Amino acid sequence: MAHSSELIADDIEAYLTSHQYKSLLRFITCGSVDDGKSTLIGRLLYESHLVFEDHLAALEADSAKVGTQGGDLDFALLLDGLSAEREQGITIDVAYRFFSTEKRKFIVADTPGHEQYTRNMVTGASTADVAVILIDARRGVLTQTRRHSYLVSLLGIRNVVVAINKMDLVDYSQDTFESIKAEYLEFADQIGLADADHIQFIPLSALKGDNVVESSGNTGWYDGPALMEFLETVEVDDDRVSAPLRMPVQWVNRPNLDFRGFSGQIVGGSVRPGDSVRILPAGTTSTVARIVTMDGDLDEAVTGQSVTITLTDEVDVSRGDIICAGDDPAEVADQFEAHVVWMHEDEMLPGRPYLMKIGARTVGLTIDDPKYRVDVNTLEQLAAGTLELNEIGVCNIALDRPIPFDPYPGLALGERNSGSPGNRETGGFVIIDKLTQNTVGAGLLHFALRRSHNIHWQDVRVDKDARSEMNSHRPGVVWMTGLSGSGKSTIANIVESKLHTMGVRTYLLDGDNVRHGLNRDLGFTDSDRVENIRRIAEVSGLMVDAGLVVLVSFISPFRAERQLARDRMADGEFIEVHVDTPLEIAEQRDPKGLYAKARSGDLSNFTGIDSPYEAPVSPDVHIETDSIEPEAAADMVIAALRARSIIT
Amino acid sequence: MPTGARLTHLQRLEAEAMQIMREAVSESDRPAMLYSIGKDSSVMLHLARKAFFPSIPPFPLVHVDTTWKFSQMYQFRDDTAREIGMDLIVHQNPECIEQGINPFDHGSAIHTDMWKTQGLKQAIDMNKFDLCFGGARRDEEKSRAKERIFSVRSPQHQWDPKRQRPELWNVYNGRRSPGETLRVFPISNWTELDVWQYVHLEQIPIVPLYLSAPRPVVERDGTWIMVDDDRFQLREGEVPETKSVRFRTLGCYPLSGAIESDATSLLDVVQEMLLATTSERQGRLIDTDSSASMEKKKQEGYF
Ligand SMILES: Nc1nc2c(ncn2[C@@H]2O[C@H](COP(=O)(O)OP(=O)(O)OP(=O)(O)O)[C@@H](O)[C@H]2O)c(=O)[nH]1
Ligand SMILES: [Mg+2]
Numbered sequence: 001m002a003h004s005s006e007l008i009a010d011d012i013e014a015y016l017t018s019h020q021y022k023s024l025l026r027f028i029t030c031g032s033v034d035d036g037k038s039t040l041i042g043r044l045l046y047e048s049h050l051v052f053e054d055h056l057a058a059l060e061a062d063s064a065k066v067g068t069q070g071g072d073l074d075f076a077l078l079l080d081g082l083s084a085e086r087e088q089g090i091t092i093d094v095a096y097r098f099f100s101t102e103k104r105k106f107i108v109a110d111t112p113g114h115e116q117y118t119r120n121m122v123t124g125a126s127t128a129d130v131a132v133i134l135i136d137a138r139r140g141v142l143t144q145t146r147r148h149s150y151l152v153s154l155l156g157i158r159n160v161v162v163a164i165n166k167m168d169l170v171d172y173s174q175d176t177f178e179s180i181k182a183e184y185l186e187f188a189d190q191i192g193l194a195d196a197d198h199i200q201f202i203p204l205s206a207l208k209g210d211n212v213v214e215s216s217g218n219t220g221w222y223d224g225p226a227l228m229e230f231l232e233t234v235e236v237d238d239d240r241v242s243a244p245l246r247m248p249v250q251w252v253n254r255p256n257l258d259f260r261g262f263s264g265q266i267v268g269g270s271v272r273p274g275d276s277v278r279i280l281p282a283g284t285t286s287t288v289a290r291i292v293t294m295d296g297d298l299d300e301a302v303t304g305q306s307v308t309i310t311l312t313d314e315v316d317v318s319r320g321d322i323i324c325a326g327d328d329p330a331e332v333a334d335q336f337e338a339h340v341v342w343m344h345e346d347e348m349l350p351g352r353p354y355l356m357k358i359g360a361r362t363v364g365l366t367i368d369d370p371k372y373r374v375d376v377n378t379l380e381q382l383a384a385g386t387l388e389l390n391e392i393g394v395c396n397i398a399l400d401r402p403i404p405f406d407p408y409p410g411l412a413l414g415e416r417n418s419g420s421p422g423n424r425e426t427g428g429f430v431i432i433d434k435l436t437q438n439t440v441g442a443g444l445l446h447f448a449l450r451r452s453h454n455i456h457w458q459d460v461r462v463d464k465d466a467r468s469e470m471n472s473h474r475p476g477v478v479w480m481t482g483l484s485g486s487g488k489s490t491i492a493n494i495v496e497s498k499l500h501t502m503g504v505r506t507y508l509l510d511g512d513n514v515r516h517g518l519n520r521d522l523g524f525t526d527s528d529r530v531e532n533i534r535r536i537a538e539v540s541g542l543m544v545d546a547g548l549v550v551l552v553s554f555i556s557p558f559r560a561e562r563q564l565a566r567d568r569m570a571d572g573e574f575i576e577v578h579v580d581t582p583l584e585i586a587e588q589r590d591p592k593g594l595y596a597k598a599r600s601g602d603l604s605n606f607t608g609i610d611s612p613y614e615a616p617v618s619p620d621v622h623i624e625t626d627s628i629e630p631e632a633a634a635d636m637v638i639a640a641l642r643a644r645s646i647i648t
Numbered sequence: 649m650p651t652g653a654r655l656t657h658l659q660r661l662e663a664e665a666m667q668i669m670r671e672a673v674s675e676s677d678r679p680a681m682l683y684s685i686g687k688d689s690s691v692m693l694h695l696a697r698k699a700f701f702p703s704i705p706p707f708p709l710v711h712v713d714t715t716w717k718f719s720q721m722y723q724f725r726d727d728t729a730r731e732i733g734m735d736l737i738v739h740q741n742p743e744c745i746e747q748g749i750n751p752f753d754h755g756s757a758i759h760t761d762m763w764k765t766q767g768l769k770q771a772i773d774m775n776k777f778d779l780c781f782g783g784a785r786r787d788e789e790k791s792r793a794k795e796r797i798f799s800v801r802s803p804q805h806q807w808d809p810k811r812q813r814p815e816l817w818n819v820y821n822g823r824r825s826p827g828e829t830l831r832v833f834p835i836s837n838w839t840e841l842d843v844w845q846y847v848h849l850e851q852i853p854i855v856p857l858y859l860s861a862p863r864p865v866v867e868r869d870g871t872w873i874m875v876d877d878d879r880f881q882l883r884e885g886e887v888p889e890t891k892s893v894r895f896r897t898l899g900c901y902p903l904s905g906a907i908e909s910d911a912t913s914l915l916d917v918v919q920e921m922l923l924a925t926t927s928e929r930q931g932r933l934i935d936t937d938s939s940a941s942m943e944k945k946k947q948e949g950y951f
Contacts, residue, residue: 013915
């Protein structure tokens with residue numbers, strides 16, 4: 001591997017010292033399919049003599065076997081490491097590559113151009129200091145070029161190279177270069193990229209090597225830097241260094257009773273012992289006592305360092321809290337406007353409960369209907385009821401508790417964040433699906449919604465309406481009546497899990513469960529049965545007051561008591577469901593063996609055998625279980641809830 | 649460090665690894681660190697001590713053993729765990745013990761699969777670990793270059809390269825569905841040079857086999873294999889000779905190729921490495937079958 005071979009051979013220590021103090025630059029290549037991203041990185045590695053002999057031998061063999069260059073070296077194969085990628089000649093997932101020159105050390109993420117794999121591009125872009133956007137000189141600015149540029153701008157990458165590639169195929173034409181540049185600049189202006197710290201256009205041939213490492217004689221009309229020169233010299237400012245202190249607490253460090261430290265990485269500003277700090281969201285203030293590391297205590301810790309801080313007071317600090325500069329703390333809120341990038345095949349469901357992970361904190365999240373979705377081609381704001389895979393939109397979001405945050409410093413966000421320098425570590429979040437635990441999206445916080453700032457709960461009369469306003473649905477009771485073994489619980493359980501995934505707050509009261517607790521003192525005489533139902537009706541009523549959708553699954557054999565329950569609720573809140581199974585069938589099923597006992601006389605007062613069941617005359621939902629599957633029955637109940645606008 | 653100072657790249661990598669480990673431990677119920685005794689494991693362990701200092705890292709070290717490691721490695725492993733005060737769990741696949749699986753009679757593929765791949769799955773299942781740290785680096789190999797830092801494995805321990813979770817900024821999703829486990833790679837972004845330089849700067853102890861010394865070896869398939877104990881099956885006419893050799897990677901001694909070298913100090917090693925023209929994994933006999941072989945192994949549950 002040819003670094004500076006002489007220095008290595010002569011004075012390895014001096015070489016290592018020079019290497020040790022190199023700065024690190026992270027960049028990505030992005031752009032449309034086949035624009036030459038992987039080829040470019042392969043070429044960079046090759047030209048920097050960073051490809052080992054054995055890798056080169058493998059590359060030659062691979063190029064002959066699956067290459068796209070008719071046996072010549074296909075540099076993309078140095079990057080496309082998955083077998084599916086090599087077979088299809090495309091990049092599917094980000095590849096990270098590492099190289100260093102005399103001046104800098106680089107981590108490069110080669111991202112896929114295919115729209116289908118946009119989420120992988122975003123993964124690579126989120127940590128980049130510089131984006132190299134490739135454009136095929138023959139094809140100019142394409143939809144994917146625009147999408148990636150928009151994402152680069154949105155994510156706040158402030159240094160951009162627009163590499164106009166495959167110049168070899170357009171005779172190194174300056175006109176082609178200039179017209180693509182003009183077209184791109186116009187778009188860049190609309191997405192805020194024109195405000196980037198640097199935007200450099202370079203005519204390039206990744207395949208032939210023009211302007212990759214050295215300036216090319218084929219483009220005499222171009223007097224800018226070659227790509228490598230730009231990457232080696234571009235000044236990258238990290239705004240976070242001069243921002244106010246932010247340290248999300250990842251782990252409370254308690255080796256023994258005498259030590260209580262807070263471990264985390266500083267993501268903004270710096271900190272010294274004696275500094276006053278504010279711990280959010282609680283808002284407690286304290287003073288930094290020590291900055292503890294295994295290499296000894298520090299006088300100061302700066303952005304990027306992972307440390308453990310102790311405080312002078314015994315304040316309550318837990319994982320997810322943010323230790324902030326005392327005089328410039330983050331904001332705290334629970335409702336926001338945010339950009340959302342959807343990253344899963346299953347579309348976003350407004351109102352469904354998701355999780356948000358931001359910093360070291362995970363909270364419950366629901367997303368409103370998008371205010372609009374962005375057409376990446378025209379930048380038009382389109383009406384949208386949801387976001388599908390790879391779509392980008394602006395939505396209001398609500399959390400189940402307040403969090404500290406800073407606005408995300410994305411360029412495409414323009415005016416939205418004026419006034420605050422922001423911080424990508426305390427303003428960027430991922431969205432996690434509660435059932436699969438997968439990461440399904442990402443978001444950038446813009447600002448807290450006024451209504452979230454203004455809520456002083458003392459001022460609000462908290463009643464049923466106020467409570468249910470916090471939900472995406474209204475309260476109500478689904479009352480399932482039917483013989484023992486008719487299938488009430490089965491259906492009720494399905495209904496509940498369906499409602500749950502829709503973001504509806506539910507509670508299931510089931511005969512068997514309640515009889516073990518609240519109604520432990522009641523038997524099965526008629527009067528006990530009445531009292532049983534009265535209590536259940538009361539409990540359901542309280543839960544409806546609390547804003548829930550209550551599912552009651554009780555034999556409840558008497559019409560009168562069911563009427564009593566209905567009267568306890570407001571109009572339209574009570575849905576009577578008759579789970580109708582003929583006695584013979586229920587008796588055949590006999591899941592708990594109760595009918596057998598009743599028949600043999602071991603059990604008395606058993607509904608249907610020696611105690612009456614009064615079927616509803618006109619139930620709101622009538623389910624005849626011998627002709628309807630439980631799934632379909634559950635859907636009938638859901639439909640009834642919809643018809644009454646309890647859920648949407 | 650003065651205000652506004654920039655961190656060097658090694659400081660950035662160190663801080664990143666510490667952040668990853670704290671995040672992983674916080675989101676896991678039963679974390680463990682896979683400890684292979686090599687230089688990457690040594691660096692990872694050192695970073696763990698830093699991440700949780702003054703606490704001792706709150707998880708055990710797990711060594712998936714094959715009984716065929718170099719004897720110096722076992723010595724080093726036991727000394728290290730004792731000095732740091734961490735629990736050490738050694739797992740040896742009982743089927744392998746029973747059947748006497750070894751690289752001489754069964755070949756490297758079966759040996760590696762049974763001892764390492766199956767052994768690892770057993771160790772994770774038996775101890776119910778839900779998250780394991782591993783010392784893999786992205787610069788080692790093309791399919792590693794594609795893997796996330798938090799990598800989800802199915803209940804059957806499989807890696808599905810097509811269904812990797814998006815991973816943005818330094819926000820890691822450590823959640824798992826029932827049966828799923830996570831592999832977490834805190835030194836993903838380190839290169840071989842970074843590792844050596846860090847070992848040098850931080851004076852991290854490493855197994856002496858990385859440094860050159862006279863050792864009994866025989867030549868096989870173009871590399872030197874060390875005759876570490878009397879289980880070595882010499883082929884006809886083979887006579888061990890003494891050569892000054894060192895190892896670039898350490899594994900089972902019959903499968904680890906040594907190179908002739910005069911590098912007796914760490915600096916010598918770094919110097920030789922930087923001037924070298926072949927990549928590190930070449931010394932590892934198990935990877936040479938085909939370009940896509942590592943991806944296949946990982947899908948089957950290899951670390
Ligand atoms: N003539 C010419 N061909 C090029 C150049 N750069 C790339 N190519 C060819 O264009 C094709 C696509 O190159 P890749 O590097 O795989 O493109 P990519 O942008 O990485 O593609 P995805 O990652 O799949 O989006 C290959 O056949 C390359 O050899 C160039 O500068 N000139
Ligand atoms: Mg590619």
